[in-house]
Amino acid sequence: MKQQVLTFILNGEEVAVLVTPTETLLDVLRERLQITGPKRGCDDGECGACTVLLDGEPVRSCLTLALTVEGRTVTTVEGLMVKGELDRLQKAFYERGAFQCGFCTPGMLMVAKSLLAKNPNPSRDEIRSYMAGNLCRCGSYEEIIEAIQAVAAGEY
Amino acid sequence: MTQYVGQAMPRYGGIGQVTGTTKYVDDIVLPGMLYAKCLRSPVHKGIVRKLDLSAAEAVPGVVGTLTAADIPGQNLYGFSGDQPVLNNEHLRYKGEPIAAVVAVDEDTCMEALEKVKLEIEEQEPVFDMLEAIKPGAPIVRPGTTHNLLEFFPGVTTRILKLGDVEQGFAEADYVFEDRFVHNVQDHAPIEPHVSVAYWDAADQLVIHTVSQMPYFHLRYLQPIFNLPLSRIRYVGGVIGGAFGAKNDIHADHIAGLAALKFRKPVKYRWTKREDLSYSTKRGAWVFEYKTGIKKDGRITARHIKQWHDTGAYGALSVYAVEKCGMFAAGAYHIPNILVESQIIFTNKPIASSMRGFGVINGQTCVEVHMNKIAEAIGMDPWELRFINAWRDGDQGVTRYTVQGAGGLEAMKKLAELTGVQLPDHLMAMSSRRR
Amino acid sequence: MREVLYYAPTELTEATAILADHRDKAAVLAGGTDLLPKLNYYEVKPHALLYIGRLGLSSIHNGSSALTIGATTTTADLATHHLVQQYAPALAQAARLSGSVAIQNAATIGGNIANASPAADLVVALLALDASVRLLSHSGQRDVHLADFFLGPHLTILQPDELITQIHVPLSPGKTEFLKLGRRKGQTLAVVSVAVRLQLDGDLCHDARIVLGSMAPTPLRCRTAEHLLRGQKITTDLIHQAATQAIAESSPITDQRATAWYRKKAGEALVQRALLQALDKKEVRP
Ligand SMILES: Cc1cc2nc3c(=O)[nH]c(=O)nc-3n(C[C@H](O)[C@H](O)[C@H](O)COP(=O)(O)OP(=O)(O)OC[C@H]3O[C@@H](n4cnc5c(N)ncnc54)[C@H](O)[C@@H]3O)c2cc1C
Ligand code: FES
Numbered sequence A: 001m002k003q004q005v006l007t008f009i010l011n012g013e014e015v016a017v018l019v020t021p022t023e024t025l026l027d028v029l030r031e032r033l034q035i036t037g038p039k040r041g042c043d044d045g046e047c048g049a050c051t052v053l054l055d056g057e058p059v060r061s062c063l064t065l066a067l068t069v070e071g072r073t074v075t076t077v078e079g080l081m082v083k084g085e086l087d088r089l090q091k092a093f094y095e096r097g098a099f100q101c102g103f104c105t106p107g108m109l110m111v112a113k114s115l116l117a118k119n120p121n122p123s124r125d126e127i128r129s130y131m132a133g134n135l136c137r138c139g140s141y142e143e144i145i146e147a148i149q150a151v152a153a154g155e156y
Numbered sequence B: 001m002t003q004y005v006g007q008a009m010p011r012y013g014g015i016g017q018v019t020g021t022t023k024y025v026d027d028i029v030l031p032g033m034l035y036a037k038c039l040r041s042p043v044h045k046g047i048v049r050k051l052d053l054s055a056a057e058a059v060p061g062v063v064g065t066l067t068a069a070d071i072p073g074q075n076l077y078g079f080s081g082d083q084p085v086l087n088n089e090h091l092r093y094k095g096e097p098i099a100a101v102v103a104v105d106e107d108t109c110m111e112a113l114e115k116v117k118l119e120i121e122e123q124e125p126v127f128d129m130l131e132a133i134k135p136g137a138p139i140v141r142p143g144t145t146h147n148l149l150e151f152f153p154g155v156t157t158r159i160l161k162l163g164d165v166e167q168g169f170a171e172a173d174y175v176f177e178d179r180f181v182h183n184v185q186d187h188a189p190i191e192p193h194v195s196v197a198y199w200d201a202a203d204q205l206v207i208h209t210v211s212q213m214p215y216f217h218l219r220y221l222q223p224i225f226n227l228p229l230s231r232i233r234y235v236g237g238v239i240g241g242a243f244g245a246k247n248d249i250h251a252d253h254i255a256g257l258a259a260l261k262f263r264k265p266v267k268y269r270w271t272k273r274e275d276l277s278y279s280t281k282r283g284a285w286v287f288e289y290k291t292g293i294k295k296d297g298r299i300t301a302r303h304i305k306q307w308h309d310t311g312a313y314g315a316l317s318v319y320a321v322e323k324c325g326m327f328a329a330g331a332y333h334i335p336n337i338l339v340e341s342q343i344i345f346t347n348k349p350i351a352s353s354m355r356g357f358g359v360i361n362g363q364t365c366v367e368v369h370m371n372k373i374a375e376a377i378g379m380d381p382w383e384l385r386f387i388n389a390w391r392d393g394d395q396g397v398t399r400y401t402v403q404g405a406g407g408l409e410a411m412k413k414l415a416e417l418t419g420v421q422l423p424d425h426l427m428a429m430s431s432r433r434r
Numbered sequence C: 001m002r003e004v005l006y007y008a009p010t011e012l013t014e015a016t017a018i019l020a021d022h023r024d025k026a027a028v029l030a031g032g033t034d035l036l037p038k039l040n041y042y043e044v045k046p047h048a049l050l051y052i053g054r055l056g057l058s059s060i061h062n063g064s065s066a067l068t069i070g071a072t073t074t075t076a077d078l079a080t081h082h083l084v085q086q087y088a089p090a091l092a093q094a095a096r097l098s099g100s101v102a103i104q105n106a107a108t109i110g111g112n113i114a115n116a117s118p119a120a121d122l123v124v125a126l127l128a129l130d131a132s133v134r135l136l137s138h139s140g141q142r143d144v145h146l147a148d149f150f151l152g153p154h155l156t157i158l159q160p161d162e163l164i165t166q167i168h169v170p171l172s173p174g175k176t177e178f179l180k181l182g183r184r185k186g187q188t189l190a191v192v193s194v195a196v197r198l199q200l201d202g203d204l205c206h207d208a209r210i211v212l213g214s215m216a217p218t219p220l221r222c223r224t225a226e227h228l229l230r231g232q233k234i235t236t237d238l239i240h241q242a243a244t245q246a247i248a249e250s251s252p253i254t255d256q257r258a259t260a261w262y263r264k265k266a267g268e269a270l271v272q273r274a275l276l277q278a279l280d281k282k283e284v285r286p
């Protein structure tokens, strides 16, 4: 298939990459740019493992056609660290064991990041409802909620 | 060491998980890597009459195809040793792999799969295990006369026995019976099945696997590839959830065969839809429970029958059913126990292991059964359980002697945590003595 | 490999010209939350993809008699926009209850309508609000009542060369409610959903809308049930009758989400609850 140049801001840096029209953002991140933080769980929009921030808002990278992000800003879990320092959410997830297999974690972190950006002090119900689109089959939901609450409470 | 006991420790390797740097198998992308996709059976049961892959092979970007003929060793694998890697004869379930295409990417694989000329003589399937054991039911395994798995040659009912249930029922004041039906369940880990295989510089076949039991799986893979074990390097350890799904090989055999044939790195991954539809499952189960009990609540006998639907192949069902049978009477002192188990083939996806290996299927039944008995004899369900709970020295159905029993203590803790006030005579009971 | 063309026009005329050129070989792409699963799983194989996210169709305006909502307005915007909350609270509620955050950020109102799922949440609310859609093609434009738009599951009167550009929601008075029952609370398609609107005149019901989702091949206006309420004094009894009648008009199926039997039982309760709760809602005043 004919390839086209796609240019966008990925984790703070402009990237240009050749893509085909049917590739998704997830395909391009994982297979062309080796940004493998976002995971392919279902390719169907259901699981949330592929969630990235597009202009700061969470979207499913598996449902986002790559060419539509031309000129826009994409942040993945790889872009959470600042100057080699873990983001507070990364620290809290790590220290509080907010995962077992970790496959859902990159998606969870991005949604949590967006939640705290909008609502620095969410209630338990607000966390649950905001995170509802991200599945954790290992069942780390309690620890995920607690980690987000701990960050909101300034413990990290 | 002791400073860690009682402490929450950060997950080993967890920094990788929160930074996205942990390499799961699908994260591996190698130069020149090819992709494989399987042609799956569109029918639940049928005979392949024609399989013509030439048009698929002609699609630009297709490197080649794999069929049973490409397998250097044996075309059988699995815990029960009855599963073909690629089946181009008697298809037994919808989604069963028939052949594979290998191409530069998955889009091309899918395009090629559409061009395969496949003719199948469809046959009548059977889905309900209790129908499958009736006379005249469609036969799942060609060349056999019935749908029952043989535990040992000629033995289709596995019997576990302690004491004499008939005598136990005769001693009972009441006898209660219950029937339970459990449906099929999928493990649904977020990470689908995937494998990457390639030849390394030392002429070894390297396979990156999501296997939960690599040493078993190596033993299944070796005869397929017909390579000495020393030439297979099986790399595992990072898994995106499994829950028993990855106790069976779903992708390594195909990726390995493709790497073997085409001498290139090959990735074979399942889509989530394939995974949910066609991967191994926790099989369906039917249980019948019959319990004899004295007026004072002491159980005198328990007779359990279990029928397990293993789907198209045996896989780990024997393991699950035997383990289920071993504990199905519950953690109770019962002098007379009989457990009769049958495993039945149907034209459903393969049933195998899932969390608890069948134990929880039996446990849910026995505890519901206990509650119903308690209600029927007008006894508090805590009391019924306390009276019968295992004490040290009791015997299980396979004649194991219970040591370090803790059921009573666990129930006391549970009562405390849930705010239930237990009467003194129950609180005085201990697992150390009857 | 198959060639697929990609267009991301910034002008409507350009977009309709592309559609006219490709006839039924092009797929319109808005948020992609319905189209991409099908593309990813090779269920659709368009020759061209027309991305409409750069046409400037994401806006919400307040006219003298209607809200005008651009077709690519996202569900997230509908859920939070003050005009929608003020004049079409049932639509805001349907938006809030559909998908999850990441889906809502992409999913569009035009996509929800064009996809024509019997479960489409926004459509259920829009039908209760008497909405209409504006369809544009190379050869002209037409306005169609949403009630006349759907033909069956994923079937509409939309022609292959037409785009939905706007949705008009009349500013009509009334008390509204949208309720949804799913297999779980978050990110789930409706087992049954209901939107109601009651236009009251003292304690008489001047006009009513009762719309069911997932209960028929298309989202369904229960006209006989609405008629039962019209001109009557609203009582609990009448509400029960209307709910029973609404379910009698439906024809749900058994699928992986629920049985038809369950849908009818739950649907009846949901309609009752929606009507009762609507009575307690603040009246929308244009
Ligand atoms: C995980 C998940 C959860 C979901 N949950 C819900 C839910 O709870 N409730 C619900 O109602 N839906 C739900 N959906 C479905 C979907 O999100 C909505 O239907 C959404 O509104 C579709 O909009 P879109 O912009 O993403 O559509 P797209 O996928 O871009 O398009 C859908 C269809 O409409 C056509 N189309 C789109 N815009 C136009 C236009 N302006 N003119 C003409 N044709 C057009 C496209 O060609 C395509 O055929 C869910 C989807 C997913 C993946
Ligand atoms: S991979 Fe995108 S939602 Fe599951």
Ligand code: FES
Pocket: A098, A099, A100, A101, A102, A103, A104, A105, A135, A136, A137, A138, A139, A140, B190, B240, B241
């Ligand atoms: S940690 Fe395994 S899916 Fe969430």
